[in-house]
Amino acid sequence: MTLPETNLNTSSQNPFLSLNYERAILELGDDYYDEVEAAEFPQLILRWRNDALLSRLGLDAANVSDEHFIEAFGKFEVHKPLLALRYHGYQFGEYNPQLGDGRGFLYAQVRGTDGQLYDFGTKGSGKTPYSRGGDGMLTLKGGVREVLAAEMLHRMGVNTSRCLSMIETGLDLWRGDEPSPTRSSVMVRFSKSHIRFGTFERLNYIRRPDLIGKLLNHVIYIYYSHLGAEPDKYALFYSELVQRVALLVAQWMAAGFCHAVLNTDNMSITGESFDYGPYAFIPKFDPNFTAAYFDYYGRYSYSNQPGICKLNLELLQKPLSAVIPTADMEQGLSQFEDCYHAQYRVLMLKKLGFSNLEKLESGEYEELLKATLRFLNNYPVSYHHFFSDLATTFSHKWRDDASLILSGSEITIELGASELFLHWSGLYHKILTNMAPDDIEKVGQTLIQSNPKTVILRPIIESVWEPIAQDNNWEPFYNLIKEIQN
Numbered sequence: 001m002t003l004p005e006t007n008l009n010t011s012s013q014n015p016f017l018s019l020n021y022e023r024a025i026l027e028l029g030d031d032y033y034d035e036v037e038a039a040e041f042p043q044l045i046l047r048w049r050n051d052a053l054l055s056r057l058g059l060d061a062a063n064v065s066d067e068h069f070i071e072a073f074g075k076f077e078v079h080k081p082l083l084a085l086r087y088h089g090y091q092f093g094e095y096n097p098q099l100g101d102g103r104g105f106l107y108a109q110v111r112g113t114d115g116q117l118y119d120f121g122t123k124g125s126g127k128t129p130y131s132r133g134g135d136g137m138l139t140l141k142g143g144v145r146e147v148l149a150a151e152m153l154h155r156m157g158v159n160t161s162r163c164l165s166m167i168e169t170g171l172d173l174w175r176g177d178e179p180s181p182t183r184s185s186v187m188v189r190f191s192k193s194h195i196r197f198g199t200f201e202r203l204n205y206i207r208r209p210d211l212i213g214k215l216l217n218h219v220i221y222i223y224y225s226h227l228g229a230e231p232d233k234y235a236l237f238y239s240e241l242v243q244r245v246a247l248l249v250a251q252w253m254a255a256g257f258c259h260a261v262l263n264t265d266n267m268s269i270t271g272e273s274f275d276y277g278p279y280a281f282i283p284k285f286d287p288n289f290t291a292a293y294f295d296y297y298g299r300y301s302y303s304n305q306p307g308i309c310k311l312n313l314e315l316l317q318k319p320l321s322a323v324i325p326t327a328d329m330e331q332g333l334s335q336f337e338d339c340y341h342a343q344y345r346v347l348m349l350k351k352l353g354f355s356n357l358e359k360l361e362s363g364e365y366e367e368l369l370k371a372t373l374r375f376l377n378n379y380p381v382s383y384h385h386f387f388s389d390l391a392t393t394f395s396h397k398w399r400d401d402a403s404l405i406l407s408g409s410e411i412t413i414e415l416g417a418s419e420l421f422l423h424w425s426g427l428y429h430k431i432l433t434n435m436a437p438d439d440i441e442k443v444g445q446t447l448i449q450s451n452p453k454t455v456i457l458r459p460i461i462e463s464v465w466e467p468i469a470q471d472n473n474w475e476p477f478y479n480l481i482k483e484i485q486n
C-alpha cells in the first residue's frame, strides 16, 4: 500500500498542500478501493472555483490562485494515492454488481475548521477498473449542471455536497443525450462521505460480514461519533440514518427537487444528497413529474421519492444484518413516515412564512398546508413562482385585507377569482389576523429566507448553457450562481 504523499511536483507555495489531510479510508485497507491514476488532459481551464468553501478548509481565497486550483484539482498533484472506491447498487430495482468509481476517485480527505471530515471526490478524472465500457469522463454540461444543482440546493437549505472546482479538460466526448462531440470537464466534489448504501451491498454480495462490521464501525466512529459510546450504537445508528434520510427527502420535496436517479449507489451513508445527473426542479407541482428520460415507468418520480428512499433503507438492512439485529432495524425504519411527514410539514410551513414551531401544531396550519397543495396541484401555477411571489410581494397589509394577498403577482391576475385560490387566501388571511405585529414581520423574513427568487428550472439552466456552448461566454453562468446565492 502506498502511503499518502502531499509534496509531489507542485509549487511549494500551493495552499492546498498544507490542508489537514487525513487517511481514514486508506487506513481501512485495500478491500474497499483500488489505487488508480488520474487521466492527463490536453487542456486545463478553470471554469468554477468555489471560494465559499475555502474558509472551511482554513484557507483565505486571496491566497489561492487559479493555478493552485489547476495543480490540485486538474493535475491532482498535491495528494496521493488516488482511490477508486468499490461499490455495487440497486439500479432501477435491479442489483448491479458491476459498479464502483468508474470515472472518479477519492482524491483526499480533509479535516475542516468546523471539526468535520470532508471528502474531495472527483468526477470525470479518467478510467478505473470500474469504467466498464465508459470513457471515464464527465461532459462540461454535466459539470455545469452539477455545480448549479449543489449551489441551488445549498441555498434552499438542503443537506448537500458542493462542487469545489470544475475544470474544462479539452476533450471531445460522445454522448447519446447531448449534441456530440461535446466538451469535457473534471469536477471535484466536496462532501461528507462517498460511502454509499451500495458500498455495504457489495460487501454482502462478496460474503464478507467481517468487512461490513469494520466499515460500520468506521462510519459510526467518523460520521455518528456521538453514538460511539452507546451500548446499542448499531441500532441507534440505523435509526438515525432513517431519520437523516427522511429529513433529506423532506428537504428535496419542499424544494421541489426531483433527484432522478435514486439508485442505492447514489445514497450516502451520512444522509447527504449528491450526484446531480438528470435532476430537475419541478416546473409545477405535479406528483408524477419524472426527470430522467430513461425512467420509463416513473420509478423515481417527484412524489415517489419518499417511498423509494424508504425502500433503499430497507434494502440496506440486508448487508447491515451482519451486525445489527433485524428487529432493531425494523423498529428504526417504522419511524420513517412519521419523521418524513413531520419534517415536510415544518419545511412547507416555513415556505409559507411560518416558523414558530410551538404554534404550528394547530389545525389551521394543517388546513392551510392541504389547501396550498390542492391549489398548486389543480392550477397551472409554477411551484417556485408561487412561493417566490409570496415572498417578494408580502406586505403587513395582508393582515387587514385578504384581497391584497398576492395581488401584486401574476398568479392573481390569472387566477384571482378562482375558488381554490380564494379558499387558500382566506385561510392564509385568517392566520395572519391572529398574529401580533412582530410576528407578521417575522413572516416576511421567513418567506424571503425560505424562497429564493431564482430557482434553476431547466430553461434557466439551458439559458446559461447556450452562451457557453455557442460563444464560450461564461458570464450568464457566473451571474446565475450569484443570483442563486442571494
Ligand SMILES: Nc1ncnc2c1ncn2[C@@H]1O[C@H](COP(=O)(O)OP(=O)(O)OP(=O)(O)O)[C@@H](O)[C@H]1O
Pocket (backbone or CB within 6 Å): 098, 099, 100, 101, 102, 103, 104, 123, 130, 131, 132, 133, 134, 135, 136, 137, 138, 261, 265, 266, 274, 275, 276, 277
Ligand atoms: N463516462 C463514464 N465512464 C465510466 N464509468 C461511468 C461513466 N459514467 C458513469 N459511469 C459509472 O456508472 C455508474 C453509475 O453512474 P452514476 O452517473 O450514478 O455515477 P457517477 O455520476 O459517475 O458518480 P457519482 O455517483 O459519484 O456522482 C458508476 O459506477 C459510474 O462510475
Ligand SMILES: [Mg+2]
Pocket (backbone or CB within 6 Å): 265, 266, 275
Ligand atoms: Mg452515481
